[in-house]
Amino acid sequence: MPLYSEDPSVSLQGSPAPLAGTVAATDGDPRAHLLNNATAEDYRRLVAEGVARVARTVAGTARPFTGVTPEELAPGISAIDLDRPLGDPAAALDELERVYLRDAVYFHHPRYLAHLNCPVVLPALLGEAVLSAVNSSLDTWDQSAGGTLMERRLIDWTAARIGLGRAADGVFTSGGTQSNLQALLLAREEAFRVLRKNSPTPPPVSAMLPKLRVLTSEAGHFSVLKGAKLLGLEPDAVISVPCDGDRRMRTDALARELRRCREAGLTVMAVSATAGTTDFGSIDPLPEIADLCEDAGVWFHVDAAYGCGLLASPTRRHLLAGIERADSVTVDYHKSFFQPVSSSAVIVRDGTTLRHATYHADYLNPARSAEKRIPNQVDKSIQTTRRFDALKLWLTLRIMGADAVGTLFDQVVDLAADAWRLLAEDPRFTVVTRPALSTLVFRYAPAEPAGETAVDLANLHAREALAASGEAVVAGTVVDGRHHLKFTLLNPETTLDDIRAVLDLIAAHAEDHLAAARLTGSPAA
Ligand SMILES: *Cc1c(COP(=O)(O)O)cnc(C)c1O
Numbered sequence: 001m002p003l004y005s006e007d008p009s010v011s012l013q014g015s016p017a018p019l020a021g022t023v024a025a026t027d028g029d030p031r032a033h034l035l036n037n038a039t040a041e042d043y044r045r046l047v048a049e050g051v052a053r054v055a056r057t058v059a060g061t062a063r064p065f066t067g068v069t070p071e072e073l074a075p076g077i078s079a080i081d082l083d084r085p086l087g088d089p090a091a092a093l094d095e096l097e098r099v100y101l102r103d104a105v106y107f108h109h110p111r112y113l114a115h116l117n118c119p120v121v122l123p124a125l126l127g128e129a130v131l132s133a134v135n136s137s138l139d140t141w142d143q144s145a146g147g148t149l150m151e152r153r154l155i156d157w158t159a160a161r162i163g164l165g166r167a168a169d170g171v172f173t174s175g176g177t178q179s180n181l182q183a184l185l186l187a188r189e190e191a192f193r194v195l196r197k198n199s200p201t202p203p204p205v206s207a208m209l210p211k212l213r214v215l216t217s218e219a220g221h222f223s224v225l226k227g228a229k230l231l232g233l234e235p236d237a238v239i240s241v242p243c244d245g246d247r248r249m250r251t252d253a254l255a256r257e258l259r260r261c262r263e264a265g266l267t268v269m270a271v272s273a274t275a276g277t278t279d280f281g282s283i284d285p286l287p288e289i290a291d292l293c294e295d296a297g298v299w300f301h302v303d304a305a306y307g308c309g310l311l312a313s314p315t316r317r318h319l320l321a322g323i324e325r326a327d328s329v330t331v332d333y334h335k336s337f338f339q340p341v342s343s344s345a346v347i348v349r350d351g352t353t354l355r356h357a358t359y360h361a362d363y364l365n366p367a368r369s370a371e372k373r374i375p376n377q378v379d380k381s382i383q384t385t386r387r388f389d390a391l392k393l394w395l396t397l398r399i400m401g402a403d404a405v406g407t408l409f410d411q412v413v414d415l416a417a418d419a420w421r422l423l424a425e426d427p428r429f430t431v432v433t434r435p436a437l438s439t440l441v442f443r444y445a446p447a448e449p450a451g452e453t454a455v456d457l458a459n460l461h462a463r464e465a466l467a468a469s470g471e472a473v474v475a476g477t478v479v480d481g482r483h484h485l486k487f488t489l490l491n492p493e494t495t496l497d498d499i500r501a502v503l504d505l506i507a508a509h510a511e512d513h514l515a516a517a518r519l520t521g522s523p524a525a
Contacts, residue, residue: 035133046089047129053093057101064109066102067470073103110494111472111502116278116306118490121338121408123399127392128340138172138386139378140365148375151390157397158331159347161311163324169351171380172344172390176305179330179346181227182357182382184270186328186348187299188212188231189356191269194297212269213261214238217249217284219277221303246433247282249273251289258296270299275320276307276336279477279486281416281437283307286322294325302326305344307437309336312406316413319436327353333393336409336490343389354380411492412438419487419499428507432479438489441479444510454517456483462509472502 035043077099086092106112108119136144138151151172159168173179191212196202212233216224218240228238239261242253254271261268271293273284286302293300302323304311308331310320323329326349333343348354358379360367365376378384396405416438423431423442431442444459460483463476475486485506487499516522 043133047133049089050093051129053097053101057097058106058108061106061109063470064107064112064473065105065467065470067468068103069468073099105473108491108493110491110498112491113487113489113494113499113502114473114475116332116335116488116490118335118338119493120340121396121400121405123395124339124343124392126399127395130395131388131391134388136388138388138390139381139384140369140376141374144377144388147388147391148377150394151377151388152375154390154393154397155345155347158311158345161402162320162326162329162347164326164329164347164349167350167352168347169354169380170345170347171354171377172386173346173381174342174383175334175344176221176303176330176332177223177226178382179305179332179344180221180223180272180301180303181230182346183301183328183330183348184214184224184227184231184272185382186353186356187214187270187301188233190299190353191267195267208267210234211266212237213266214270214272215241215254215257215261215268216272216303217241217243217247217274217277219243219247219249219280219282220272220274221278221305224272224303243282246436247277247280249284249289251285251292254289255292258292258298262296268296268298270301272301272303273326274307275302275304275310275323276437278306279439279441279479280433281306281435281439282433283319283436286320286325288322290322290325293327299327300325301328301330303330305330305332306335308332309406309409310437312337312402313410313413314403314406315410337393337396337405338408338490339389339392339396342387343392357382408492409438412489412494415492415494415496415499416440416487416489418496419489422496422499423503426503429503432484440487440489441477441484442486443479443482443484444506446511446514448514450514452482454514454522457517458510458513459483459485461513462506465509465513466502466505469505471505472498474502474506 032039032042080095080099086095107117136147138144138147141148155170155172156168159170173182192205192208195208209232214224214228214233214237216238220240225238229235239257241257242250244250258268271289273286273289275283275286290300304320304323307320310316311331328349329347331345331347333339333345334341337343360370364384365378369376370379377386416435419440420431420434423429423440427447428444429442430445431440433441443455444462445455446458450458460476463474463485466472466474475488477484477486
C-alpha cells in the first residue's frame with residue numbers, strides 16, 4: 001500500500017483553497033501530531049495547505065518587500081502567547097500570514113537586488129519537503145543509509161567539476177562560513193603537522209599557534225576572520241592583502257607578505273583566495289596564487305561560496321581556472337546553484353586531511369566502524385546531527401541537470417554586464433568595477449557639486465527610502481571610505497528595464513534628500 005494515498009479533495013492548483021477548516025484540528029491526543037503510519041494522510045493535507053498558501057503568496061507578490069519596520073511588526077509578534085496553542089493549523093497559518101508571510105522579503109521578486117540570495121528552483125523545494133519529512137541525519141550510516149551515499153556522490157561530482165583528482169573528498173556544511181572554518185581547521189592542523197615534522201623537538205601547540213598567519217585579500221569574506229578567531233589564532237593573524245583596481249588580490253603584494261612572514265619566523269598556514277568576492281564578484285588570480293602557495297608550501301584555499309555557480313556554467317567555467325590546484329574549496333550551492341538555505345560544502349584535494357575533524361564516540365561511530373569501512377560522514381564533519389541538504393542538489397541535477405543551473409547563473413552574469421554598461425553611461429552614477437560575476441557597486445553622484453558627506457548621506461537615504469517603499473531592495477557597502485549602493489543580481493527574471501527603473505527610483509530619492517538638505521541648510525549639504 002502506498003504511504004501517501006491520493007485524495008482528490010486536496011488540490012494544489014488553481015482555485016483558492018478555503019482558509020479555515022480544511023485541516024483538521026487535533027485537540028486531545030498529542031500523538032496525533034506525530035508523523036507515522038496513522039497520520040501520513042494528515043501530514044499530506046497539512047503540508048499541502050501550507051504549500052498552497054505560500055504558492056498563493058509567491059504568485060501574488062507585487063513588491064519584494066512591504067517596507068515594514070521592526071516597530072510595526074514587533075507588537076503583533078510579542079502579543080502571541082506561546083503557551084497557548086491555537087490547536088487549529090488553519091488558524092496558525094492565518095496568524096503566520098499576518099506575522100511573517102505578508103511582510104517577508106521575497107527573493108523571487110525581480111526587484112530584489114540586494115544580497116547573495118537566490119530565487120530557488122522547484123526541484124530543490126521538492127527535495128526540501130522530502131528530506132525534512134524523512135528526517136535522515138547524515139552523521140552516520142545507520143541514520144541515513146542511501147542519503148550518505150548520495151551525499152558522497154555529490155561531493156565527488158563537485159570535486160570532479162573543480163578538477164581536484166581522485167583523492168578528493170569533502171562534506172556538506174551549513175554554509176560558507178562553516179566551510180571556511182573547516183578548511184582553516186584542516187589547514188591549521190596540517191601546518192602543525194609540518195612544523196612538528198621539521199623540528200627536532202616537536203613544539204607544543206602553545207608555541208606554534210601565535211605564529212600562524214592566514215592571508216586573504218582585503219575583499220575577502222569576514223568569515224575568514226571569524227574562523228581564525230575560533231581556531232585560537234592571534235587577533236592579527238589574518239593579514240589583509242591589497243587588491244588591484246578590479247578588486248582582485250594583488251599577487252605581488254601576496255608574494256611580499258609571504259616573504260615578510262617567512263623572514264619574521266611566522267608560519268602562513270593558508271592563503272584564502274576568493275572566487276567571487278561578496279561585494280564585487282571579483283575572482284582572485286587563482287593560477288598565480290596557486291604558484292605562490294606551491295613555492296611556499298602553503299595550503300591554498302579557494303572561497304568560491306559565490307563563484308561556484310561557474311562550475312555548472314556551460315560558457316564560463318574558464319573563469320575559475322586554477323581552482324583545480326586548491327587544497328580546499330568552499331562552495332555555497334545556496335548562492336549560485338539556486339538552492340534553498342542551507343546547502344554548502346567544503347571540498348578538499350586530499351581526503352585524508354578530513355581526519356583532523358574525526359573523533360570517535362562509542363555510542364555513535366566507534367573506531368571499529370571505521371575499520372569496517374562503514375561510511376559515517378560524521379568522521380569528516382564538524383557537525384554531528386546534520387540535514388540531508390544534499391538531496392536538494394540531487395533532485396536539481398536529476399530533474400533539471402547541471403547545464404540548466406549553470407545557464408541560469410550565466411543569465412545573471414550577462415545581465416550584470418548589460419547593467420554595468422547602463423550604469424557606466426549614466427551621468428547620475430559612478431560604478432566601481434566591471435563585474436566578473438553578477439554584482440554592481442555604484443554611487444549616486446549629483447550633477448550639481450555637493451560635499452562627499454552629503455553624497456554619502458544621499459546614497460544611504462536612497463537605499464532606506466527604496467526599501468521603505470518596498471519598490472525594490474538594494475544593498476549598500478563602503479568603498480574607500482564612501483557609501484555606495486550595490487546590486488547583487490541572482491534572479492534571471494530581473495530585466496534591464498527593472499534595473500533602469502530602480503536606478504531612476506534611487507536617483508529620485510537621492511535628489512530629494514540633497515534638495516531637502518540644501519533647503520534646511522544642513523551642514524551635510
Ligand atoms: C556568503 C559568503 C560566505 C559565507 O557563506 P554563508 O553561507 O553565508 O555562511 C563566505 N565567503 C563568501 C565569498 C561569501 O560570499
